[in-house]
Amino acid sequence: MxxxxxxxxxxxxxxxxxxxxxxxxxxxxxxxxxxxxxxxxxxxxxxxxxxxxxxxxxxxxxxxxxxxxxxxxxxxxAKEKIRAKRIKENLQQLVLQLVAEAKRLQLSQAELIAMIKNVDLPKEE
Amino acid sequence: MMSLSTVNLLTNARRQFNYKLKANAGLFVSLLAVQMLAALLSANGTVSIGWGTGNSVAYLRLISGDVIIIFSLLWAFTAGLTVAANAQRYDFVFVTNRLSSNLSSMAVLFILSAGGGVSATLCGILLRAFLIITKDGFIFTNISPYVLLIGICSAVLYSLLFSAVGYFLGILAQRNKAYAILLPALFLGLLFVEARSVGGTRHILSVIHFFIRESSLLIFALKILLTVALLYGAAILIASKMEVRQ
Amino acid sequence: MTGIFAGGLIIIIVLISAGHFVISRIKPSLSQTRIFVGIYLLLLIFAVAAFYCLDKTGSALVLENRGTGENEFQRFLETGRVEYLKGLRKLGRWSFTYRGQDLVLRSADKEHFWTTVVVERKEAGDETIEVICYTTGLQLPETDNPPLVKLKDGQLLLTNPPPVEINFYVAGYDFTMTQFTAGIDANNVSHELAQSILGNQIVLVRLPGHLQLIVDETVSVVEQK
Amino acid sequence: MKNVECNRLTKKYGSIYAVNDLTFSIPENSITGLIGRNGAGKTTLLKMLAGFLLPSGGTVRILGQNPFNNLQVAANLIFIDDELALPENMNLGEILDTAATFYENWQPDIAYGLLDYFSLDLRSYYQQLSKGMKSTFNVILGIAARCPITIFDEPTVGMDAAVRKDFYRALLKDYLQQPRTIILSSHLLGEIEDLLDSILLIDAGKKCLHLSMDELRSYAVGLSGNSKLLHELVKEEDIIFRQQLGKDKIYLVVRNRKIDFSAARFKGLEIGPVPANDLCVYLTAKHKGGIDDVFKHS
The missing domain is CATH 1.10.10.10 (Winged helix-like DNA-binding domain superfamily/Winged helix DNA-binding domain)
Known part of the structure; x- marks a missing residue:
């Protein structure tokens, strides 16, 4: 590893x-x-x-x-605490960046949400 | 905390001795080569003396192990040089300090000298045995086992002396490479000065006489051992402040 | 002397440097070293065993017990008495019956006869001439080289044996041995040794007392006193 | 306890200082990287630590003792450099057996195991090995000896990438089994960075830095943005490295003074960490602009 x-x-x-x-x-x-x-x-x-x-x-x-x-x-x-912490620190930061980038590219909120919905993550094993 | 090793000087010197005996083992092979060469050179005899009774002439070819022993002593000298040079190179790869390195070198040189002295004398016997078997008209002085033992002892003592001189000079040369050129030059210079001063003091000759004119084996042994101790003591002193250049 | 000595030392130094150069290039592995040294040790042990076991009586020369022979030979020459010579061996013996009144003693081939002739008188009326060749030398095949003796027409003819050259190897002590024993240093062995090996030959001629002997100039004769 | 202590250590060759006034100490059971450019004095320093060289000034203490000509220190210290002077008539197996007699903690299984793993034949001879294989054999000696003080001077010279990686892993695994004080010198930090507790950076015989790896990572920050703006924000003496990026854009590596640059962020200033290896290169460079300085005026 x-x-x-x-x-x-x-x-x-x-x-x-x-x-x-x-x-x-x-x-x-x-x-x-x-x-x-x-x-x-x-x-x-x-x-x-x-x-x-x-x-x-x-x-x-x-x-x-x-x-x-x-x-x-x-x-x-621990699990709950980590989840809360990561939502607060990581996810919110990512969302902020996401929104900022969408804004720079003049993407509407609806379009952005649609994009998020369409993301097809491979299933984790 | 990792436990620290403590090591006794003599224990370490013994380990170094085992290691160095192997590292310098090649010297035994060169000894063998030197003695074989010397035996070959001696096989036809050195001086030839003729004696005639009118119609018959007898030619005497004198055989002795002298050349073998002299060659072996020169070997002992170079063995001293080699052990000194190798000590500087190989010893400090593994655990040692200067004193331990010197002590183990001395032990190695002692073994080498013993091997050199014994084999040189026995190689002389080999030469005689070879000539008895192969040549007609061989006449020899019977060497009694007692005389053989005396010969071996004195050859070993001479070898000790030669190897100690070589070791001392080798350490000196390790200390400063300039000595490697300076010392032979000084020695030769002294020789020429001595050669020219006819009636004057002849130090080198008197040093040699100090050893070769001694007819008591016991006093001879004392002289040799004392000289060897002085040489090794000086070598230890010189080496103690030396850096290791790997 | 010191000059030679210095020269010798320079040669030794050169030898050492050359040897050191060669030796430092001999790099056998540890296992090879063990094999070499093992074989060499066996060879040496074998040689020592051989040296002490070989039958050396045949050609043994115990140098210490060997006199020079010079004085004895001198006394023999003065007296003609064979008993002054130690360790005589007979090399040959000839016997002739002779009834003549005089005898010429000469070398057979006009050459000088090398060996000293000793004349011993027997009682008168004996009709035999005896010739015995002795040597003080070692008993070796090469040294047994007697002259030829013939009796012909009232002449005792002596012929030098064909010349021989004998090569000997003489091994003394090593210098490491002589330094501490009063032994024989091979390098100090000189002509005396060669002489004692080859020895002196004499021809003893025993003549009837009444016989008139005429000696040719080619032969040296010592009359026994 | 400090296993290695140097106080104002100096080594002079003629008028040249190979090691100049070094003061530092290394605690027991740690891995320290000695980083410096070629000729920075790494080998001289390590040989003084190993007791091979005599300092011209200052003191060295290994396990509380002067290492020079010291048997007790020698018994607890192994010094491995890129080419060991090993007897030419002994094969690798014989050398390992000899080493085993000298080191009380010697691990024959590890030695033979590593030799086998790296495809080194016990019957081959050291002088006939390639450069990389020699280095491999050297590090096997260094690892298997398990000396409380283990010094590697440029141990990976000539090794290929895979062997280097295996060596570092072997070193780490053995360190985990038997922690000890390891000093590892290299001119490059990159490969050994993860292994280290701390790094000692020297330049021209002098100490540049002696920091833990975490301290090193926050030692400096990289800033890029408008050159005018940056020069207003940053003090000249804090600049470690400078690179012109565009017409008036610049990249600076500066000493991290914990200044809050967040206000400047909105003016297009980008802030980032500096890779440890790059930082070491910048710190030991003669010119703040690196190689670019040479070509500046042409």
Whole structure:
């Protein structure tokens, strides 16, 4: 598994984001143990300190909690919190850009909505 | 915290010795080549003396292992140079310090000298045995096992001396390449000065006499060991501040 | 002396440099080294065993016990007494019956007869002439080279044997051995050794006491006293 | 605990400073990248750390001791450079067996495993290997020795891309199994960036930066926009790199002073991060405009 080296988002944030997605899509359930920094380091071929930083970023947001001597676990409400956070931060930002671009291209609101409706995402497995 | 290794000087010197004996093992093959060459050169004898009784003439060809031993001593000298040069190159790839490197070099040179001295003397016996078998009219002095043992001991001691001189000069040359040219030049210069001063002090000759005119094996051994200790001590002192240029 | 010595050392230095150059280019692998050294060691051990096991009695020369022979030979020449010579061996013996009153002793072929002739007188009336050839040399096939002796027309004819050249290898101690033993240094072995190997030959002629001997100038004769 | 400490470390050759007044320290169990251009003094610095060279001034402390001629430091440190002086008569297997006698933490399984993986024959000889294979063998020694201080000086010279990638992964995996202090020198940061905890950037023997990788990523920002506007916003001394983009458009890399540029964003100013590797190149360049400066007046 590789993180995007060209992406200029710091590596630890990329790790955090990957973990968020794992929680969102249900790969990691509430109260389930998450990967250790060493496992993450090995999975992504990165320095374990970087991986640890990604983990602590999520812990700071109370998405993960620490059990002494056992490692990090997914917090009970993590999935909902992540969803709310991403809607607020990512999606709204994207919508803003979307609308701004539509405006630049003089696309009407109705046309934009139609475009959104027509998007046919390949089904995730 | 990763546990740190601690290492004892002698333990490390022993490991270095095992390593260097292998790294310098090629010297044994060159020794073999040198002795074979020397034996070949000696096989026809050195000096020929004729004696006639009117109608009959006897020609004597004198055979000895001297050439083999001298060649082996020259080899011991170059072995000292080589071990010194290789120590600078190979030793510091693995764990060592200067003292350990020097100690292991000395042990290696001791083994090389022992091998050189023993094989040189035995190669002389090989030469005699070969001539007894292949030549008619062979006359020899019977070398008793006791005399053979004395010959081996003294050849080993001479080899030790030659290798230690080579090692000392080799370390000096490693310290500064200029010595590699300076020292032979100085030596030759001294020789010519000595050659011209007829009645004057002849240091080099007296140094040589110091060793070759000693007829007691025990005192000879003491002289050699003392000289060798001085040479190695000087080599250790010179090397201790030397940088490693890999 | 020092000049030669300096020259020698320069040659040695050149030798060392050349040797060092060659040696530094010999780079056998560790396994090759083991094979070479192993074979060489076996060869040396075998050679030492051979050296001490070979039957050396046939040609053995224990140099230490060998006198120079010079003094004895001198005394022999003065007295003509064979017993002054040590380690005599008989090389040949001839016996003739002779009834004449005088005998000419000469070399057969006008050449000088090299070997010293010793004349011993027997009692008068004996009718046999005995000729014995002795040598002080080593018993080697090459050194057994007696002259020819013939009795013809009242003449005892002596013929030089065909000339022989004998090559010997003499092995002494190495310098490492002589330094600490009072042994034989091969390089110090000189003519004396060659002489003692080849030895001195003499021809002993035993004549009846009454016989008148005429010696030709081609033969040197010592009368036994 | 600091495993590596240098204080005002200097190495002079004649009148030339190879290493000039370096002060830094490296904590235990970390991977540090030593980055600098060719001739920046990386090798000289590392050889002083390894105790091979004697400093002209200042001090080095490895595990709290002076490494020069120090057996205890030598036992805990391995220095791997691009061509090791190994005996020519010993084959790779014999060299590995020898190394095993010297290093107490030696991992024979890893050594033989890696040798096999990289298709190196135990019976072949070091001097007959290609440049890349030599480098591969060197790093195998460095990894398998598991020394508390492991120094690699330009370890990947001559390796092809696939081997380099495998080496970095092998190094990381072994580091995860047995954390230690690793110093990795390179003239390029790009490949090793992800592995590192921190980077030490040196230029002409002097220390440029010693930062953690995250600090490095936020060390500078890239700005592009109207040159007049940018020069009003940015102080001259903060400019690290400058590139003319169009007639009056300019790209600047500037020291990140946490200035809020959001107001300027509406005036067509674009703000972006600077790749760490580029930043290192800019920081060690002689001219702020890079190679373009040479052609400026022609």
């Amino acid at each position: 590789y993180l995007n080296a060209d992406d200029l988002t710091p590596l630890y944030m990329q790790v955090a984001e990957w973990l968020e997605l794992e929680i969102l899509n249900g790969s990691l359930q509430s109260n389930e143990k998450v990967y250790s920094q060493y496992q993450l380091a090995e999975m992504f071929n990165i320095n374990p300190a970087t991986a640890a930083k990604g983990l602590s970023l999520l812990a700071e947001q109370n998405l993960l909690y620490k059990k002494r001597g056992l490692g990090m676990f997914v917090a009970p409400q």
